[in-house]
Amino acid sequence: LLLLASLLAALTWASDAVVLPDEEVEVDDDGYLVIDGVKYMCFDMNTFKGRQASTDNEIHICLLMPDPRDLTKKKKVMFKIKLDKMNALELRGLYDLYEDASDVQVRAFTSAVISRPTFIKKEGATTELLNLVVTLEDGFVTGLEWKNQCIDRVCSFQDCKKSLFYEGTEEEVLETNCFITTCKSSKETGNCDTKVYLTFVGTDGGERPMISDSSRITHMVKHSIQSLYDSATSIHLGTEIDQ
DSSP, X not given: OOOOSOHHHHOOOOSXXXXXXXXXXXXXTTSOEEOOTTTTOOSOHHHHTTOOOOTTOEEEEEEEEEETTEEEEEEEEEEEEETTSOEEEEOTTHHHHTTTOSOEEEEEEETTEEOOOXXXXXXXXXXXXXXXXXXXXXXXXXEEEEOOOOXXXXXXXXXXXXXXXXXXXXXXXXXXXXXXXXXXXXXXXXXXXXXXXXXXXXXXXXXXXOOXXXXXXXXXXXXXXXXXXXXXXXXXXXXXXOO
């Protein structure tokens, strides 16, 4: 695993930042949030087109976040991950990129399915971790859901913040998460680069059940954040990709 000094060293931000207008996010007949899977591609066309995923396959997950040079525009970062493992997605140097921003939201998407937004920064404070649950139905990704919450043994009362989100069905989603204010820089305080822990539910292409969600961080309150990070099956650095 290549150690990178910062996210800027890992990624080359292109000048043509991607804009994802609200009208391009739609809801299908089953209530899932969807986007144009061709325009906002998050898979390898040569390797994964037309294939179902199974427990032996890798899939791509993308994070959609503001371009740090212009927060009104979006950029995407792609990760290739193993199915049904507890994966840690890491963007080293992330805090430094958004140090001066007060509120920063991120979405996850793959295979034309997109999550609701969640915060990586809120009111100037930074979250150390996010939990993303991927739902598979017979090997196809049908849902991406943030499962964040304040963990009593990790988060102090004053650091726990509430957020209210509206999904495409107009249903309110109330979420809590821990946001810390002690960050100085990515190098000085390594826990300030938000990590995304990803697990799976549902069934693969062979109708085998996914079991990795039993290892989700919000289920494991006895452990510290660092020990959970160290125990993640796979730790991934993202690759920024142009449209």
